[in-house]
Amino acid sequence: MHDWERIQREAARSLTRLLPRVAQAFAEAGGAAGEWNVFEQRLRREWPRLFELLFGLYGTQYDFFYHLEQLLLAMAQSWLKRPDWLKQRDALREADTEWFQSERMMGGVLYVDRFCGTLARLREFIPYFRELGLTYLHLMPLFEAPEGNNDGGYAVSSYRRVNPHIGTTAELADLARELDTAGISLVLDFVFNHTSDEHEWARRAQAGDPDYQEFYFLFPDRTMPDAYERTLREIFPTVRRGSFTWRPDMQRWVWTTFNSFQWDLNYANPAVFRAMAAEMLFLANLGVAVLRLDAVPFIWKRMGTNCENQPEAHRIIQAFNAIARITAPALLFKSEAIVHPDDVLSYVSPQECQLSYNPLLMALLWETLATREVKLLAHSLSHRFRLPPGCAWINYLRSHDDIGWTFDDNDARAVGIDPWGHRQFLNAFYTGRFPGSFARGLPFQENPDTGDARVSGTLASLAGLEQALAGGDPQAIDIAIRRIILLHSIVLSIGGIPLIYLGDEVGTLNDYGYVSDPAKADDSRWVHRPLRNQVAMDQRHDPTTIPGRIFSTLTRLIHLRTSLPALRDGMMEVVRSDNRHVLAYVRQTGSQRVLVLANFSEYPQSIAGNLLRMYGPGLELFDLIQEQPVSATTALTLQPYQFVWLTPSWQR
Incomplete structure (x- = not known):
């Protein structure tokens, strides 16, 4: 208590010193007194929390108060630049903090270039999104990234410039407002664990700028990388072994958890936190309603650990949360943590991420479909589904990413399942290697040392429709469609925001053509990132077709969901x-x-x-x-x- 009181006294003193300078800068930039009053009120409300978090992260650094002042100045400038329509949305959603808990919430996700090509063209599909019942639209990474392999856009070269093949930042801002008018909240990714090696910060580091070299983890020899790697797990073992990449141009090893062109940021440096906070606020001012926080477990490194889910990772996200509450209160965070279920839950709270993907439900729905037995699903949900008040699951059946079997080993043992053997069975089943399997998926990142793997595939192909169509068996086709609808019925009714990967609503199958593209050939996830299936979409109103059967049933369920207050929020009892x-x-x-x-x-x-x-x-x-x-x-x-x-x- 003594330390807490000391920190709070220092928080009050620092605000007293800093606030007049920030207010003066705000006024000199043309800010009105009324706008300042709103900002100051929110700042005073959140300041004790924000200061404590930042002091815990950076308080021992000699330039802590410099970074603190610069952060406040950037926040005030962001509030000054925030468009009026977004300030109105801020006020509405502050008055209704549970707006996202509504039974009317329905999500969709797509790659703009794969779905329709450009942002300008995407606006033409807003009537389709409304027909489907969407109130939440996640556009997969669309900012500048290296040509060729860029991890599906997750190697970000700029957080402020849209990929010119897709459109412009101005078009993205216009789209955000048009979606909002249509009742659809825009969701974008905030890739804050790493940048691409073509980002301006990385280029400056490569050019020898010592300030920007401190934005990343650079080592002159293998001493430190070897010490870290004793306790790290490999994320993409088929891409390259280990978590570090040698850069001959710099004569340095660079920390690259994922791909060699994705450089991990060093959040022990307060300049990195401040720079990323500015990028976050820029995205918020475009009209983004929800930011998907990518790869949250990896953002803090500590020797002797697996460098995942460290306490400081939570403090960083909570500090971003406090900044958003001050400067963009309508903005929500969605956690992407594909880790142990206990660690997934640790990121979810009103003070951290209000939303979270539910990888456990996703994995166990596929597990249940394969085994035909609900024991592991029911047991796990009975004690792992409840979230803190004011939070919600994002329930999905698949995403742009692979399917991994992230259930708890002790949950499996409690219902008589050997966890290691069961994961081997599930990988065999969904890649079609298990006798009698109905699924047609592909393995992703098989690790020959551990036997670990994940699975790629569209919903329809994994649920048996591809195999049934190949066999020309009407009964098997009917059963596959039943599986598809059954899975959707669970995510629509179990509690949280349902999310559909666009194309699944019309039964899109695997696209094996990705292997002909050298930039994609080594990444089986592209099998379930096909181009828009326009033929199937055109058949969606014809009940004699497979797309028509799936689409009509699904949209009827979505419409039914909107009429049932019992399906709001996330209260669920197995x-x-x-x-x-x-x-x-x-x-x-x-x-x-x-x-x-x-x-x-x-x-x-x-x-x-x-x-x-x-x-x-x-x-x-x-x-x-x-x-x-x-x-x-x-x-x-x-x-x-x-x-x-x-x-x-x-x-x-």
């Missing part, structure tokens, strides 16, 4: 089904209650009437999916891959 093939959970908000039952088997399954009465509750229920009454006096039979959303009849 309940008994007494059937190893059927997942059961309850959603409730206020008096409205929905019991979800989902059959993960290709055979009919029965649920006892007493369970329906217990969790329904009541003797007379109504299935919102089939729009028909269900009696709880007898057992309910679920057809292959059928799901029901049951509510008491009186709540219809």
Whole structure:
């Protein structure tokens, strides 16, 4: 307590010293008194937290207060430049801090160049996004990046210049406002663990500028890299071994966790934090509503550890959060942490990342589809799904990235599963190596030393549609479509924001043509990043086609979701089904209650009437999916891959 009180006294004194200079600079730049008052009010509210976080990170550095003052000046300048329409959105969302918990939230994600080519063309698809029911649109990395292999845009060469093949920064800002008018929040990536080796900061480091060399981790020999690598894991083992790259032009080893052209930033340097805060605020002022924080576990390095999920990583994100609350209050953070489930949860709070991908749900839905048994999924969700108030999951079935089996080993053992062997089975199943598998996926980053691997593939190909079409079997095609719809029904009803990778809504299959592009051939993830499937989109209203069947059913479910307050926020309770093939959970908000039952088997399954009465509750229920009454006096039979959303009849 003594240290905390001392820090808070220093926080108050520092603000007293710094605030007049910041206010003067704001006024000299043309800021109005009313605008300053709003900024100052938020600054005073968040300052104790922000100061404590930054002092804990950088307080021992001789130039700490210089960086602090420069940060405040940049924040005030950003607020001054923030467009009026965004300031209005700030006020609205400060008054409704749970806007993203609505049952009307529905997300979509796409690569602009793969979907339609340019930002200008993307505006033409806003009616399509509205037809699909989207209220959240994530555009994959679209800023300048090296030509050729750039890790799908995650090797960022500029945080402020859009890739000229896609458009301009001005067009992106216009699109953000047009999407907002259509009721769609824009989501972009904030790639803050690393830059490309073509970024201005990296170029200056290569030119010998000592200030910018301190932006990265550079070593003259292998002494330090070898010491670090004793405890590091390899992320992309098929790309190159280890986490460091030799640069002959600099005669230095560079820390490169991912690819050799992606240089990790040194957040122990306060100049790096300040520079990245400025980039974050620039993106916020373009109209971005949510920033996806890329690779959050890796942003702090500590010798003798795996350099993941370090306490300072949380402090950095929390400090960014405080800055956003002052200067861009409508901005939310979405954590991308594909790590152990406990570590995923550690990044989620109103003071850190309000949103988080749910990699556990994603992985275990595929696990359940392969095994036809819900035991690991139900057990894991029963104690790993709940989030702090004011936060939400982003629930997805696949993304631009691979599928990894990030379940907890002890959860697996608790239900009688050997975790290592099970992961080997799942990799074999989803790459089609397991006898009887319906999936057609590809391995990603197989590590010959550990046997570890992940899986690539579109939703439809992994769920069996590609194989069924190749075999020309109408029954197998129908079963595959049922699997696709079943998976979507879970992410739409389980609690949080559902997210669709655009193309999945019309059953897009794997695109194996990526192997003919040298920049993509070594990265199997491109198999599930195909060009827009316009033929399938044109068939979406024809119920006799596969795209029509998937699209019409999915949009009906999305529309139904918007009418059910029970599906808002993330409160969910896993309940008994007494059937190893059927997942059961309850959603409730206020008096409205929905019991979800989902059959993960290709055979009919029965649920006892007493369970329906217990969790329904009541003797007379109504299935919102089939729009028909269900009696709880007898057992309910679920057809292959059928799901029901049951509510008491009186709540219809």
